[in-house]
Amino acid sequence: MNSPDLPHYLACAAVLFVLGLVGFLARRNLILMFLSVELMVQGVALNFVAFARFRGNLDGQSFVLFMLTVAACEAALALALILALYRTQASLDVSLWQNLREDDLDATEDDEPLPGIMPEAPLPSLPVAGIAPARPEESNRV
Amino acid sequence: MFELSSEVLSGLALCVPVLPLIAAVVSAVLGSTRPSLAPLVASVGVLGAFAASLLLLLATAGHGSGAHIFHYGTWFTIGHHSIDWEIRLDALATAMVCMVTFISFWIVIFSQGYMDGDHGSARFFSLVSLFVGAMAILVLANSLVVMFLGWEGVGVCSYLLVGFWFRKPEAAAAARKAFLVTRLGDVALLGALLLLACQPGSRALTFDAVFSAHLDAGIVYFVLLLLLIGAVGKSAQFPLHVWLPDAMEGPTPVSALIHAATMVTAGVYLLARFFPGMTGESVDLSRLDAIASVQDLAGGLGAITALSAAIMAMGQSDLKRVLAYSTLSQLGYMFMVLGVSGEPRGEHLPQEVIGVAAFASIFHLLTHAFFKALLFLSAGSVMHAMGHIIDMNRFGGLRRLMPITHASFLVGALALAGFPPLSGFFSKDEILLELWNGSLTGGPRSAFFAILFSVGLITAGLTAYYIFRAYFKTFHGEEKIPHEAGHHAHESPRSMTVPLMVLAVCSVVVGLAVGPTGILHHYLSHTSHWHLHESAFSVNIPMILGVLAAVTGVAVAWMLHKAAASTAKKRSMGLFESLADNRLYIDGLYLATLVRPLAALGLVVGWLDRELISPLIELGATVPRMVGGRFRSAQNGLLQFYALAMALGLIVILAMFTVAR
Numbered sequence: 001m002n003s004p005d006l007p008h009y010l011a012c013a014a015v016l017f018v019l020g021l022v023g024f025l026a027r028r029n030l031i032l033m034f035l036s037v038e039l040m041v042q043g044v045a046l047n048f049v050a051f052a053r054f055r056g057n058l059d060g061q062s063f064v065l066f067m068l069t070v071a072a073c074e075a076a077l078a079l080a081l082i083l084a085l086y087r088t089q090a091s092l093d094v095s096l097w098q099n100l101r102e103d104d105l106d107a108t109e110d111d112e113p114l115p116g117i118m119p120e121a122p123l124p125s126l127p128v129a130g131i132a133p134a135r136p137e138e139s140n141r142v
Numbered sequence: 143m144f145e146l147s148s149e150v151l152s153g154l155a156l157c158v159p160v161l162p163l164i165a166a167v168v169s170a171v172l173g174s175t176r177p178s179l180a181p182l183v184a185s186v187g188v189l190g191a192f193a194a195s196l197l198l199l200l201a202t203a204g205h206g207s208g209a210h211i212f213h214y215g216t217w218f219t220i221g222h223h224s225i226d227w228e229i230r231l232d233a234l235a236t237a238m239v240c241m242v243t244f245i246s247f248w249i250v251i252f253s254q255g256y257m258d259g260d261h262g263s264a265r266f267f268s269l270v271s272l273f274v275g276a277m278a279i280l281v282l283a284n285s286l287v288v289m290f291l292g293w294e295g296v297g298v299c300s301y302l303l304v305g306f307w308f309r310k311p312e313a314a315a316a317a318r319k320a321f322l323v324t325r326l327g328d329v330a331l332l333g334a335l336l337l338l339a340c341q342p343g344s345r346a347l348t349f350d351a352v353f354s355a356h357l358d359a360g361i362v363y364f365v366l367l368l369l370l371i372g373a374v375g376k377s378a379q380f381p382l383h384v385w386l387p388d389a390m391e392g393p394t395p396v397s398a399l400i401h402a403a404t405m406v407t408a409g410v411y412l413l414a415r416f417f418p419g420m421t422g423e424s425v426d427l428s429r430l431d432a433i434a435s436v437q438d439l440a441g442g443l444g445a446i447t448a449l450s451a452a453i454m455a456m457g458q459s460d461l462k463r464v465l466a467y468s469t470l471s472q473l474g475y476m477f478m479v480l481g482v483s484g485e486p487r488g489e490h491l492p493q494e495v496i497g498v499a500a501f502a503s504i505f506h507l508l509t510h511a512f513f514k515a516l517l518f519l520s521a522g523s524v525m526h527a528m529g530h531i532i533d534m535n536r537f538g539g540l541r542r543l544m545p546i547t548h549a550s551f552l553v554g555a556l557a558l559a560g561f562p563p564l565s566g567f568f569s570k571d572e573i574l575l576e577l578w579n580g581s582l583t584g585g586p587r588s589a590f591f592a593i594l595f596s597v598g599l600i601t602a603g604l605t606a607y608y609i610f611r612a613y614f615k616t617f618h619g620e621e622k623i624p625h626e627a628g629h630h631a632h633e634s635p636r637s638m639t640v641p642l643m644v645l646a647v648c649s650v651v652v653g654l655a656v657g658p659t660g661i662l663h664h665y666l667s668h669t670s671h672w673h674l675h676e677s678a679f680s681v682n683i684p685m686i687l688g689v690l691a692a693v694t695g696v697a698v699a700w701m702l703h704k705a706a707a708s709t710a711k712k713r714s715m716g717l718f719e720s721l722a723d724n725r726l727y728i729d730g731l732y733l734a735t736l737v738r739p740l741a742a743l744g745l746v747v748g749w750l751d752r753e754l755i756s757p758l759i760e761l762g763a764t765v766p767r768m769v770g771g772r773f774r775s776a777q778n779g780l781l782q783f784y785a786l787a788m789a790l791g792l793i794v795i796l797a798m799f800t801v802a803r
Contacts (some may be wrong), residue, residue: 025786084633094781101779108780 009050017043171262230284327375373409394522434483441481448474529626539621565653605693
């Protein structure tokens with residue numbers, strides 16, 4: 001078996017990128033969209049590394065280090081934004097935020113609304129046996 | 143009197159304009175939080191300037207002819223010439239700045255009482271300080287450009303202070319009128335500076351450079367003509383006099399300071415510098431001729447103003463307006479005597495004649511500043527007590543109610559009318575004497591000077607009449623108090639009466655102290671280009687005629703006052719009074735010939751702009767709007783739609799590259 005050649009790496013990177021792109025276009029959950037973006041970034045990063053490897057030049061490698069750093073910062077920022085958005089609408093559906101359209105256009109209505117939040121399954125009611133355990137208050141309620 | 147080193151003199155001279163400017167900034171900044179401090183700051187600043195100028199006066203008195211020039215820095219440079227921050231200190235500038243700061247100080251003190259309780263009083267005191275600084279720059283500047291800076295500065299302060307109560311429509315309109323009309327003169331003055339800047343000899347634009355330059359007689363004529371127009375605008379002479387009566391809408395201390403004592407005399411000051419200065423040492427006849435023809439114009443305009451303003455003052459019922467027209471008329475006197483041109487007279491050179499004429503006008507300028515400020519402040523005191531009513535028909539017989547104001551107004555009126563030995567007597571006599579001497583030479587202009595002299599004499603009589611008419615109406619007869627005065631019709635507080643007393647003493651003493659003793663004459667003879675020959679004070683014919691005219695005027699005023707008091711019914715308005723009441727229809731004439739046609743033109747142009755040009759422009763604007771409208775629906779706010787568009791765009795671009803290869 002030959003060791004993988006440059007086209008293999010490039011194909012793999014292209015697959016990663018296209019998966020990310022499709023995910024970004026098709027999913028409506030903000031977190032999943034964000035993960036798709038990360039996927040695309042990794043695809044590009046793979047390209048860099050592959051070219052660095054096969055051209056015998058470390059520029060691409062060092063570039064990727066920076067990309068990873070930036071991606072980490074961006075992740076922190078994006079998740080914080082998503083959290084803030086969630087707090088306003090109690091949903092992660094991206095189509096809820098279309099306020100930046102032209103004034104005279106109507107909001108785009110959804111033909112297939114996402115399923116709403118599932119009602120919580122009722123807790124099993126058990127006969128009282130001893131002291132109820134102290135339930136800690138949920139600290140990170142979102 | 144005593145010697146000061148050049149450095150000390152330089153520092154003192156710098157203090158004169160700078161201290162009031164600092165005071166202006168400080169009181170403006172403090173005004174928002176501590177308005178009660180503003181008058182204090184302003185009075186300290188102006189007092190400092192006065193102290194500095196008094197020291198300068200004493201230090202330069204008695205020795206050293208010519209001018210000291212102090213250099214502080216460079217303003218800007220054009221080519222090889224730089225406009226410098228320089229002070230040119232000579233006898234005339236020192237005397238003038240001393241008078242300005244002295245009167246300003248007492249007016250600031252007076253204003254503390256007068257403006258008490260006004261919401262904008264910090265703004266008022268800041269502007270007054272700024273005015274004093276600008277006036278000092280005007281008087282002391284060495285470069286004509288810096289002088290122009292001060293000239294415009296006092297104009298701006300005048301505008302802001304006339305419109306001090308800007309919520310009152312009349313005040314706002316008066317401020318605008320004052321600014322625009324004086325602007326006509328300012329443009330002419332700027333023209334004179336540009337003309338001088340174009341001449342190789344005078345390009346440096348300092349007084350000495352201009353006076354010593356070898357200029358063409360034609361250039362001299364045009365420069366002086368433009369300067370005369372500038373002076374006519376600033377000093378409110380016919381035909382640009384219309385702004386001054388309206389400027390009385392400002393607070394009364396402002397009228398006293400700017401529109402009687404200082405700013406309006408800037409034009410006289412300018413001409414008193416330039417007429418002798420331009421003559422220089424030259425015996426060039428064409429140049430002297432050019433100067434003389436501008437002087438004729440100055441004298442003629444002065445005579446028209448002096449007489450017509452006196453006539454207008456006679457019919458006014460508004461006390462401040464009487465004083466405003468009186469100011470016009472007195473400034474007319476100063477212009478008249480500036481018109482005495484240098485025909486060689488006897489053993490005197492033309493330079494000497496022009497110098498003496500300039501001296502007479504400056505002497506009258508100085509004494510007039512004292513007694514006119516006094517009259518205005520007295521009127522302000524009356525207004526203060528009468529609840530800001532200034533119509534003389536609404537009050538009367540105030541002499542028992544306001545004894546100090548009464549006394550000070552009487553002193554001012556006597557000085558204005560020219561009764562010996564008050565200050566107005568000596569200076570007015572000096573003017574009449576110069577005109578009289580001019581008419582006796584038998585030269586080609588002696589008839590003109592004879593006319594000027596008779597105008598001066600008639601105006602002296604009219605002056606006495608109108609000021610005593612106002613005096614009798616206000617302080618004599620039956621006691622009448624308008625209801626606006628409420629229960630507080632009383633003598634003004636001490637902060638207002640003390641300045642009145644000080645200025646009253648000055649009005650009595652100044653003329654006597656500096657006129658017949660020759661002190662002022664001797665001091666001002668050090669002014670550069672003023673070739674004053676020694677002259678002894680003596681009783682002469684014009685003096686006797688002048689006093690007779692004044693006495694007649696007062697007597698007529700008294701008789702008419704008595705007659706009006708005995709016949710209680712109001713007389714129908716005669717032709718004369720209706721003329722005076724309508725300001726000789728000059729304002730109406732300007733309105734009909736200038737303002738209305740321009741306003742109509744403005745309406746037409748505005749209509750064209752709205753109805754023709756705007757639609758054309760908007761037609762052009764519809765094209766991008768329509769094109770943009772096609773694509774606007776793409777902006778639907780959906781994030782994933784944008785992402786899809788980007789992805790498709792990317793694919794299209796990649797496809798194009800592929801096909802192209």
